Amino acid sequence: MADVDGGVVRAMVDRDQVWPKMAAKYGVENPxxxxxxxxxxxxxxLDHAACEAPVPSFKERRDEEDALxxxxxxxxxxxxxxxxxxxxSLLARGILTEDELRQRLSDVRRRLEA
Incomplete structure (x- = not known):
């Protein structure tokens, strides 16, 4: 698996908006x-994808997930x-670019804040 720049992924991690903290902040009891x-x-x-993109197999995806x-x-x-x-993994395989991920995160945040 190729390495990624990780700027957008690192920003996701650095926000520290993990579910236990967010649930407590908003009084949500669902774990x-x-x-x-x-x-x-x-x-x-992804596990059932039949396309030309370099989509990882189930085993590859799980192995990468476990390692990361x-x-x-x-x-x-x-x-x-x-x-x-x-x-x-999707960034490393070129299935998604950092700009695309950044835009999708922005779209989701905009919907949540509307």
């Missing part, structure tokens, strides 16, 4: 973040480490 089902759906879609979660993103709790590891 599972609302975005977890979307993450699971994205992983399922245990090293680079070991300070993040689960499932945040899974989310950031997936973003890292």
């Amino acid at each position: 599972v973040p609302p975005w977890k089902t979307s993450l699971d759906g994205l992983c399922d879609a 979660s245990a090293t680079v993103y070991s300070d993040l709790p689960y499932p945040e480490n899974q989310l950031v590891s997936l973003a890292h």
Whole structure:
């Protein structure tokens, strides 16, 4: 797996907006973040993808996720480490660019704050 610049991924980590803190801040009692089902759906879609993009196989994706979660993103709790590891892998494979990820994060933040 290629290395990534990681500026946008590092910014995601540095925001320290992990679910336990955000849930406590807003008085939410659900231990599972609302975005977890979307993450699971994205992983399922990647696992069944039939396209020309260099999409990792299930095993490759899980191996990369495990390696990144245990090293680079070991300070993040689960499932945040899974989310950031997936973003890292998609960037490293060229499936997503940093600009595209930055724009998607901006779009999500704008919808949340509306």
